Amino acid sequence: MAMKFEKKDNGSYLLDVQGYVCPHPQIYTKKALEKLQSGDILEVVFDNPSSSESIGSMCETSGHEIVEKNQVGGKFTWKIRKK
Amino acid sequence: MEQKERQYRNWAFVIVGFFVFVSLGSYALSEYYIYLIAYLWFGFVYGMALQYGRFCFASAFRDLFAVGVPRMVVGIVIATILFGLTAAFPTAAGQSTFHPAPASIHSVIAGLFFGVGMVFAGGCASGSLYKTGEGNGVALMVILSISVTQAIFVDIGGWANKLVPKSWAESAAAKRLPPSINHTDGWVDQYLTGYVWNQPTTTFAKMLGFKNASVAGAFLGNLFVGVVIPAALLLIVVYIFWQRKNYLRRLAKERGGTGSIGFSDDAVGFWKMILSSKRTAIAGLVLGVANGLHMLVIEGLRLKFGIGNAGQILKAIGQDYGLSVRGTVFDPGYWYVTTQEAQWVGWVFHKLGWNNMDNIYFGLANGIPNPLFNPADWMSLALIGGAAVMALLHGEFKFKKPTRELAVWAIIGGFFMGIGSRLGLGCNVGGFFVRVANGDPSGWLFGIGMIGGAFIGVKFFNWYTERKMAREMAALEL
Numbered sequence: 128m129a130m131k132f133e134k135k136d137n138g139s140y141l142l143d144v145q146g147y148v149c150p151h152p153q154i155y156t157k158k159a160l161e162k163l164q165s166g167d168i169l170e171v172v173f174d175n176p177s178s179s180e181s182i183g184s185m186c187e188t189s190g191h192e193i194v195e196k197n198q199v200g201g202k203f204t205w206k207i208r209k210k
Numbered sequence: 211m212e213q214k215e216r217q218y219r220n221w222a223f224v225i226v227g228f229f230v231f232v233s234l235g236s237y238a239l240s241e242y243y244i245y246l247i248a249y250l251w252f253g254f255v256y257g258m259a260l261q262y263g264r265f266c267f268a269s270a271f272r273d274l275f276a277v278g279v280p281r282m283v284v285g286i287v288i289a290t291i292l293f294g295l296t297a298a299f300p301t302a303a304g305q306s307t308f309h310p311a312p313a314s315i316h317s318v319i320a321g322l323f324f325g326v327g328m329v330f331a332g333g334c335a336s337g338s339l340y341k342t343g344e345g346n347g348v349a350l351m352v353i354l355s356i357s358v359t360q361a362i363f364v365d366i367g368g369w370a371n372k373l374v375p376k377s378w379a380e381s382a383a384a385k386r387l388p389p390s391i392n393h394t395d396g397w398v399d400q401y402l403t404g405y406v407w408n409q410p411t412t413t414f415a416k417m418l419g420f421k422n423a424s425v426a427g428a429f430l431g432n433l434f435v436g437v438v439i440p441a442a443l444l445l446i447v448v449y450i451f452w453q454r455k456n457y458l459r460r461l462a463k464e465r466g467g468t469g470s471i472g473f474s475d476d477a478v479g480f481w482k483m484i485l486s487s488k489r490t491a492i493a494g495l496v497l498g499v500a501n502g503l504h505m506l507v508i509e510g511l512r513l514k515f516g517i518g519n520a521g522q523i524l525k526a527i528g529q530d531y532g533l534s535v536r537g538t539v540f541d542p543g544y545w546y547v548t549t550q551e552a553q554w555v556g557w558v559f560h561k562l563g564w565n566n567m568d569n570i571y572f573g574l575a576n577g578i579p580n581p582l583f584n585p586a587d588w589m590s591l592a593l594i595g596g597a598a599v600m601a602l603l604h605g606e607f608k609f610k611k612p613t614r615e616l617a618v619w620a621i622i623g624g625f626f627m628g629i630g631s632r633l634g635l636g637c638n639v640g641g642f643f644v645r646v647a648n649g650d651p652s653g654w655l656f657g658i659g660m661i662g663g664a665f666i667g668v669k670f671f672n673w674y675t676e677r678k679m680a681r682e683m684a685a686l687e688l
Binding site: 130153155 | 214264266268269272273276277278279281282329332333341344345346348349456460486489601605606607608610611613615616668671672675676678679682683
């Protein structure tokens with residue numbers, strides 16, 4: 128599956144990096160957040176467990192807020208609000 | 211949801227049941243199999259610990275350089291200290307199976323190749339094994355690429371001989387080896403006999419004038435000077451360059467922008483950085499304890515059977531195909547990754563008619579035993595199984611087919627890691643982690659190269675990702 132980035136709504140975006148392994152999910156998440164406006168929501172969908180640690184730490188370090196975390200059968204769906 | 215969890219749990223039981231069956235079944239055939247069974251169960255523990263701690267060197271340095279997250283590198287460094295502590299006990303008791311490697315600039319160059327490769331591949335050698343256990347098809351491709359690259363690289367002669375410096379060729383020709391080993395033909399053979407074998411081997415204990423197998427040598431020389439001091443310096447560098455700014459910014463915000471920042475604030479910030487890597491550090495401690503026990507158990511079994519190498523075990527159970535000219539096989543007695551990967555492909559090549567037993571790597575040192583009876587292969591397979599069990603129990607298991615794009619990265623990354631592993635005589639585990647923990651300075655040299663390689667790899671990946679994101683975002687007017 129190829130990487131997908133799309134606008135869902137005003138101020139709401141989807142980044143689907145399922146199938147990707149490290150370092151792709153975290154780098155794509157970082158790059159996507161860099162492009163968004165403060166307060167925008169980025170929904171990241173990934174299935175590489177170790178990326179959860181990296182993305183979580185990256186948000187903590189950078190001040191972005193993880194507003195929702197879902198994990199079903201190895202699929203992670205996180206919503207991140209850009210600081 | 212509950213049904214899925216139950217399914218996962220059942221699969222975890224199936225895997226454990228399989229290893230129990232193999233253990234009991236093989237032991238019933240011959241008590242010599244206990245030697246292979248020991249490797250199997252230590253491999254299983256390594257796999258569980260790696261998956262639990264997300265213990266991946268590629269993640270560590272890549273996340274530091276790519277997204278500014280120091281958590282994993284801090285965890286790996288703490289794990290190295292804890293591993294060093296547990297390794298010091300068998301060393302002090304004279305029961306360590308570890309041997310230091312030749313140390314010189316070649317370790318740095320090898321680490322550089324390896325570092326670039328692990329970033330491209332998305333996982334180091336051990337990380338790819340545990341990720342395979344998570345159902346990750348890309349990681350499996352990385353392992354295949356490392357395995358094939360090594361098996362070919364160690365036997366390349368012909369045109370590659372022209373790339374051998376004259377001094378290496380002369381030095382190699384002067385070495386006396388068994389007649390079946392043609393070490394004057396082949397780039398790697400001449401690299402080993404003409405250059406690497408001429409380099410000094412030492413430990414921090416010896417450098418400080420201690421006997422390696424002594425309490426002072428193991429704990430003061432190898433552990434304190436060889437591991438704790440450099441690791442502490444590395445942690446301080448990471449704190450200053452990657453953690454301090456963000457921590458102090460948050461602290462100032464909490465204090466409403468008032469008050470000055472003192473040394474005690476930095477001490478607290480440093481400690482918080484250490485604690486944030488608890489999971490990886492716990493994994494490191496488990497790996498260290500398991501590795502120390504692994505050494506003791508293998509040494510004990512060697513004493514029990516009156517042997518010095520697993521080659522004699524294989525002979526006793528009627529599996530003498532692929533033993534080296536000295537009757538040995540690869541039998542490190544501790545956690546190791548890449549050589550057994552090269553061996554199984556070497557075994558396949560040999561079965562297909564490739565005479566690869568005239569080189570040093572297979573023919574003189576490690577052999578190419580049947581993978582079904584190779585102790586180190588039992589360890590790697592069980593490592594994948596242990597990681598799978600841990601992933602299943604945490605609902606993190608998922609089969610992932612590699613896409614074409616990731617398959618290409620896996621092959622390229624595995625190629626670089628395979629080359630780096632053979633140049634450095636080990637990967638991030640055998641070339642860095644185990645060596646550093648045992649006070650071998652060549653481990654730090656490999657590590658320096660690996661960090662440099664990871665930095666180069668990340669720079670390239672950043673450029674690649676930027677281009678790809680730009681294409682995806684072109685229509686969004688961001």
